[in-house]
Structures are given as C-alpha cells and as structure tokens.
Amino acid sequence: MSAQPAEADPFDLGFEAEDDFSPPPATPWGDDPDRQILAAAQTPPPPPPPSIEPERAEADDDAADPFADFPPARPDLAGDVAEPVATYDPDLTTPDYEPSAYDAAAHDPDPVDDGSLALEMEAPEEVIEADAPPFEPLEPVEALNPVADLIADVELAMTGAGSDLGVPRISIHAFCALPATGDLIEAAAGDRRMSRASTTVRMGGLAAALEYYQNQPTPSLIMVESIEPAPRLLAMLDTLAEVCDPGTKVIVLGQTNDIALYRELLRRGVSEYLVAPLRPLPLIRAVTGLYADPATPFAGRQIAFVGARGGVGSSTLAHNFAYAIAERLHAGAVLADFDLAFGTAGLDFNQDPLQGVADALSQPDRLDPILLDRMLVKCSERLSLFAAPATLDQDYDISPEAFEEVAQKVRGAAPFVVLDLPHAWSAWKRKMLIASDDLVVVATPDLASLRNAKNIVDLIRQTRPNDLPPRLVLNQVGVPGRPEIPVKDFGEALGIEPSLVLPFEARLFGEAANNGQMVMETAPKSKAAEGIEHLARLISRREAPPTAKPSLFASLFKRG
Template sequence: MKPQSTAPDPFDMKFEADDDFAPTPDEGWHEAAFEGAPSALDTPPDSSLGDFDDLEIMPAMVEAPRPNPVHEIIAGAEAMLGETLVPRITIHAFLATPDVIEAAEAASKDRRMERVVTTIRPGGLPGALQAYQTQTTPSLIIVESLDSPGELLAGLDQLAEVCDPGTKVVVIGAANDIALYRELIRRGVSEYLVPPLNALQIVRSVSTLYSDPSAPFVGRQVAFCGAKGGSGSSTIAHNVAHSITERLQIGAVLVDLDLPFGTAGLDFNQDPLQGVADALSQPDRLDPVLMDRMMARCTERLSLFAAPATLDQDYEISNEAYDEVTNKIRGAAPFVILDLPHAWSAWKRKILLSSDDLVIVATPDLASLRNAKNMIDLVRRARPNDAPPRLVLNQVGLPGRPEIPVKDFGAALGITPAAVLPFDAKLFGQAANNGQMIAEIGPKSKAAEALDNLAQQIGRREPPAVQKASLISSFFKRK
C-alpha cells in the first residue's frame, strides 16, 4: 500500500482503482508487439486492490520497506524445487540510473542467465525509441523511465509501434501507482518493477516470463563435497538423503559419483547390477524407464544411483556426459543428492557451480580450512547472487588431536557452520559396518540430531507433525 503523506505526489495522476483506461484509437497498442504476458498478471480491470496483495513485482507497495541485502531474500528468490536456466534469448536493457544499471549487469552474470545474450545501454525509454527506428527488437526489452505516468504511457505507445511481434517488455518506473500498473499490464507490458532493485529480482522476473508450464519437472540438486579426503562428506550426504526421505517424507535420489571408490552401496547394503557408470556411458539412451531400472530402491522414497566401486576399468567419461546425466536425473525426484569425489576435475567444478545447494564437509584442521576457503572463494566469485555454501564440521573432538575451534574455523571462512558433528567412532563405525544410517543405530544421538537439522535446512521445511495417541486410545491398547 502507498504510505500516507500530506505532501502532493508528483507522480499521482488521480487514478482510481476502478477507472476505465481503455485506450483510444489514437493511442492503442500493437497487440502482437507485446503479447505473451503471464496469466498470473492478467487481472480483470474491475479487480479490487486486494487482488495485488500477494504480487512481489512491486516491492515498494508493501507497508514497510523490505531489507535489501542479497542473502535476506535468497529464500524468496529461489524456488522450493530446482531452478532452471533462462532459455537462449536476447535482452536489450535501456536504463537511466546507476543503481539499476549495476543490478542489471550483476543479473546478466548470474548462473541462471548463462544462455542469455544481454546488452545494457544508457538512455532509458528515449534511448530505446531511438535505437529501434533502425533495428529489429530482441526477445525482451527492459526500459527504465523516470517520467510521469502520462509521459511513460505516451512513450510506450511509441515503442509499441516499432516492436516486432513476440517481443516482451519489462518497464522499470518511479511511480508506485496501482492504477498505472494495471494500465501497463492491460496494454501488454509483461512486467512493471519499481526500484530499489537487485540482481535476483531481475533474474526472477525474466525467468518467470519465460517459464514453461509444460516443461519437465526439475528437482532441487544438492552437491556434497569434502574439503579433503577422509572428511566424511559421503557419510554426511548419505545420511542427509535418508533424513530428507524418512524424516521430511520427501522423495529423493542419491547419486554416488565416486565411480572407483563410492560407498553408497555399502552404506545402504545394496549391490545393484547397474548404476551411475552405466548411465554415464550411454547418456543419450537414458530415459525415465531405463533410469528406474538402473536405480536401486533403498526405502519407499529414496532411490540410489550406485557407483560400481571397482578398479577393473578406467572411467574416461566426458564432461558433457556428466552434465547430461545429472540434468536428466533431476526429473526423477524433488531432491537429487550428489555425492562428489574428492579429486578435482572440470566436471566437478561445473556441478559445484550449477547446483542449487552446495554443502562442504570439513574437519577442524588447517588443511581442511585452506581447501574449504579456496572452494568457498571460488563459489562466491562465480555465484555472487546465490547464498554461500553450507559448511559442515565433522569429527569434532577427536581425542588427542589439536583442533581449530569451531568458532574460529567459521570466522576464518566468513560462514557460520550449518552443522557440527562430534567424533563418535563407535556410532559411525557400527552404522558403516551394518549398512545402516546413523538415525537407525543411534536415533537419539547428537549426530543424528545434527543430521536431521541439516536435512531440514536443505529441505526448507519442518518434519510432518506426528499425531499423538489420546489417553483413551492408549488405555484400550494397554487392555
């Protein structure tokens, strides 16, 4: 809602929510030039103001200003399930203010926009009008205008005359007026944004415009990586996958990508005839039927793509095969847990940077600290608009070993550990030797509690409430 003020609003054209803005013949749009606005924005002209209460495209419409730091809006900007890349389109942005130009430049470098060709130019709406007198329009035009609503509408009418069919338009304007917003949407503008803006808001707006409701389902990809060998990242990944499916009751697929030495089959007491190596050797043949045949069923909700864990062959697999197979597996379940080997490679780097969530498992020693810092710095540079990786400190409290304190370890990396697991050789050893999970061997242990908490952070939900039996039903059961 607009804050109340006694000062006159220079952008207020005295529009009312139920005003009729039907364009006259002289100012009508070329409808084909701005077709394709999302159905969620096709609000009838006589809708009440309450219909817009849930829209997030105009952050200034809320009563109190929202905080702008990137990490405070990560949860809202990312979907519950997997994120898909924006398709191969061309975007021309004609912007007027330095802050918006900076946000657009950051958005163009975002990992979700890697297939998009973006050109950013100064000049705002007048610059766009001048440019398209002599050139064709791209897939999407983003224009910023500091003009009054009347001047903005007049300028957009001129832009519509030179736009090619199929071009979408996003407008960034200074007027936070609901009636103006409705008029823009009615005239065919795909989106209207009001500063201040950040890169994620721009990325989400573009992604929403080109989302395909008929596109295949995409699960959320979570990659687990150890800061050094022996840190226990595979054990953590397997137990978190089990907790997501059993505690949160969400379907998941666990993929063991450590082909020669993977332990997922041992940890779940499974020995499938086929696994992820077969899929990687023939990625073009992998379809849902073949994928289901290759996966082992660990529980009702958890499937396993096991590694062969044999040295009888050399695994010369292309980076493209890893990319194709992991993308296909994302359609099999809401969560895909990737257990990555410690060895560094080009395909591993690509998976780390393209996953929706990244978990780095480290032990409290200097080598782990150095390696974890290198990985976190790499991810922060490549994914500036994403939340930082989650840090898990494992094997804390090993008797006789000098350790870096948990607080100092996190401070050196600029990250608060998402989970701290105590050293418990008996518990973890028994679980590994029995082919069971920590929650099955020691459900009340601190390690099991920490793993469940980590699963809730990754799954972004609380476990379903368990209905307690009434006193009366308990009495009859005892009888």
C-alpha cells in the same frame, strides 16, 4: 482536670445542607471567573477619554492592577518595558510569519463572506539573483522501499535464492536511464540462473532503444528504463511496438508505482512492469516467469556435499542426510553418487544395482523419465539411489555438459536431490557446485581442511553473489591425541559459523558402515543422529511430522 473540647464528629448527620453546599462568597472578579474572563475578552474596551493626561493614566493603571506589587515571574523580563512574547495569531502578521491563503481560509468561520472580514494580501515579490545558475532537473534518486526489501529478504530465506531452473537460452537487451540500473542488470546477468542467456546493457533509456531498433532486429527480450511521465512513456512504447519483431517480450523499468499505469502497460502488450528500487533476484525471477513453461517437469532442490579434503566423511554425511530427509522428514529424495570410480553409496545402503550414473552419463540424451525410473534403486518408500559403478574397468572421460544434463533430469524425480561429489577437482564438479541450490562443505579441524575449505567458500561467494553462503560441517572433532584448530577460530577464518559440529565416534560410524545401515538405524538416539536430523531440517526447511502415540486399547489388544 478541665474538659477538652469535643472534636467534630465526621459521622454526625445533624448538618444543614444549605451550610455545607452553599455557593462561595462573591469575589471581586464576579460570580464565575471563567465567564467574566471570557466576556471581558469578547467585549472591546471603551476608548479612553481624549482629555486624560498620560501621567494620570499611568497612575490609574498602577492602582487598578492587583498584581503590580508582585515580583516579575522571569528576572530577565524585569524593567520598565517588558519584551513582548511571541504568540501565534492568524489575524496578525509577525516578522517570522507570513499569512497565506490557506491560513485565511482555515480561520474564517464562514467561507461565504460579504467581504468585510476578507484578508487582503500581496504576493511576495520573487527575488532573482543575477548570478544564480539556471534551473536543471534533478536526477531521480532511488527511493527507499522497505517493503520490497523485506519481501526480497523473505524470499531469499524461504527459497534459498535458487529453487528455479534459471533463464533459458535467450538474448536480452537492456536500455537503462540510470547508471545504477545498468550496474544492477549486469550483476543479475552474472548470476548462475542467467548463465545460459546472452545479456547486453546499453545506456540511454527508452529513447536509445527507439533509435537502435530502427535498423536492427529485436532480441527475445527487451528491458527499457524510463523516467519520463506516464503520457510520454506510453507514446514512446507505442512507437517501440511498431519496430518490434513478433515474439519479442518487453519489460519496462519505471519510477512510478501506479496500478493504473501498470494495467495500461499490460493492455498495450508489455510483459512486465517493475518499479525501482530493484534487486537482482526479483529481476531474475521476473525474466524466468516470462519463459516458464507449464508443461516443464517438476524440478527438485539440489543439495551438493563436498569434502574439503579426502577422508573427512563427506560421503557418509551425504548418505545419512538423504536418509534423514526421506525417513525422518517424510519427503521424497534421490541420492546421486557422482564418484564413479570409488563411490560408496551402494555399500552404505547394501545395494548392488546393474545400472546407474555411469550408464546415464554415457548417453544423456536418451535419459527420459521412464529410463531414469528403471536406473533408480528403491532403498525405501521415499528414498531412491542413483549409484555409481565403483569399478576401474574403464576410464570415465565425461564432458561437463553431460553431468549438467543428467543432474537436470534427475531433479525431476524427487523434491530433494542429494549429490555426493568426489574430492577430485574438475570442470564438471565446478559446474555442479555453482548450479546447486545448497552447498555443504565438510571439513575436519586441521590446517589442510581450513585452507581447502576457504578456497571453496571464496569460489562460491565470487560465483554466487546472490545466493546464501555454503553450509559448514565440522566432522571428527575431538580425536584423541590430535592437535586441532578450535571450532570458533575455524569458523572465523572462513567467515561462516558451522551449521553442525559432529564429535569423533569411530565405533558408531564404523558399525553402521559395516552393517550397510545409516547412523539413525544403528543408534537413533545418538548425538550424531540428532545432529544430522537437525541439518536436514535446517536445509530443507521442513519439520518432522508428529508421531502418533499408541492408544491404550491398542496396547491391550496387542498384549492379548
């Protein structure tokens, strides 16, 4: 057997560095191809001799081209004459590109030149068509402002679009330059927070305001919209200031988001400057902020419970909801029972007060914080009860204004005020539903509740377009032997997803009512108790404080 040639050992150290790292042999393009190409590009080619013939020049070019025998890279460019490829060159003008002064300055390495490399250009002639219409300034288009929309959506979610007391009884005149702004102010004027104010909307902008107030007194608040430049806007505002009565406030609606302009407007006495695009709630809050009194007492959040029909458990849920706010979430709450003749709040909390809602409604003007504190019954450290007399000794013919005034004063007693509204429909109940910050509709899965709940929801959506929709609670679900509307179909018919679905637990709720206790006291681990606490967290936007775990030493000392 013949010996096989030995393969090269990759680990053999007997190599010559000069052999392995010697430079590559010279190529026809030079020692360094990159440098040769760069030098060729920078060196201008010599002019051809004048005596050379065209046929010979073509033959020499073919002989000198090393890629002449290669096929073309693109078949569509094959032929005697190849189509030129469009490339960008700042020093050349192509049919699709016209150099500008910016291009000449950008590609000039030395801005201070002697004139030899200056690019001479002729300004393009302006083509004017004979039948071209005259130029008209475009109407300002409402710009997109996602940041403003995001802030408004966050304020709507965090505040529920209604934790303020609204605008006082003032007169407002608005002069709009754009129709969209007029529609927005009219929508804001129809909001429940602006119900006490008298709002008038006119078109014409700031110029129309100047003309109108030459012979007319100015109202409490003037809103003017202007699309004029800043100098003209300031000049027109100075003219408006000359005809304004003392005490008149001015809000300017503009298109320019400029902090310098904003500061100048405030320096000249303008109360507020708002930039488009606007939304009803920020506009209402701006008006409310102008008339906010620091001495005004604190106003709590008003949450109203209403039943779609009698016997659905609206009062029971309202009482347990108030208890959950106070005892589980550790927030101050007042439960006001407005069912004067048949209220059950006193029974559910095992209280029998001498004075209550009926006494306050009979003389609402006398209800001050001291008298209100005497009428409230302390059910716990954080929960107070404003109970109804629940007697038929007299007829309760009370005006809606009295209910509104009493409810307004009760809001100053605690951060949360829960209203237990009766099933009967009246003018004051309508006012309470519209004026409440949050509304909870309690229904059972039957046809009568569905019809009445839809009427209530439609009314609230129509009268409160800028507020969150009401909450829906389906109670007594799963009664044995009773045909029921499915929960999904019930919510789809109203256009509202139920916030809480409570099963039918007659024994649990009956035992709690007979003992004068809440469900959380009778069965704190039950599904009903957990569901009511979930609803309290959802509406109040608060979480229960963490409970401190007892230490080992405390348990040992307790045993000892």
